[in-house]
Amino acid sequence: MALKSLEDFTNQATTEVNSEKPIKITYNDTTRECNSDEYDVIIKNRAQAYYDEYRYDYVQSREQSYGKIGDQLDLLYKDIVAGKVDATGEFAKNIKKVKDDNPKPS
Numbered sequence: 001m002a003l004k005s006l007e008d009f010t011n012q013a014t015t016e017v018n019s020e021k022p023i024k025i026t027y028n029d030t031t032r033e034c035n036s037d038e039y040d041v042i043i044k045n046r047a048q049a050y051y052d053e054y055r056y057d058y059v060q061s062r063e064q065s066y067g068k069i070g071d072q073l074d075l076l077y078k079d080i081v082a083g084k085v086d087a088t089g090e091f092a093k094n095i096k097k098v099k100d101d102n103p104k105p106s
Contacts, residue, residue, distance in 0.1 A: 003105055006051045013046040054105060061102040066095075 017023070022033040023042065034042065066072060072091065079089030086092065 004051075004054055006047060009050040009054070010043065010047040012050065013043045017043050017046065058102045058104055062098055065098040065102060 017039060021039075023039070024031050025034055025038065072094070075089075075091040075094060076085075079085055079091045082089070084090075087096075
């Protein structure tokens with residue numbers, strides 16, 4: 001998978017915001033369309049949010065997939081007792097599966 005850049009998400013956000021125009025804001029009971037600088041801020045913030053989600057969503061997925069720390073320690077203990085503190089143990093297999101199922105964007 002090719003790594004997406006912030007610029008890719010800025011292009012996406014620009015297209016979206018342009019299709020949503022006019023965007024209105026209300027301040028002190030006055031409603032008006034955003035000016036150019038405000039549109040730029042909306043695009044920048046939206047692009048950054050998309051980029052952050054893209055770059056860090058895998059972390060949350062991994063955390064959920066690893067399971068409880070007690071269960072991980074139990075797997076590790078069983079591997080120690082079985083003399084399998086290497087890549088053939090269940091603990092290592094479990095960690096590898098989680099990482100394979102939830103790859104870090106590269």
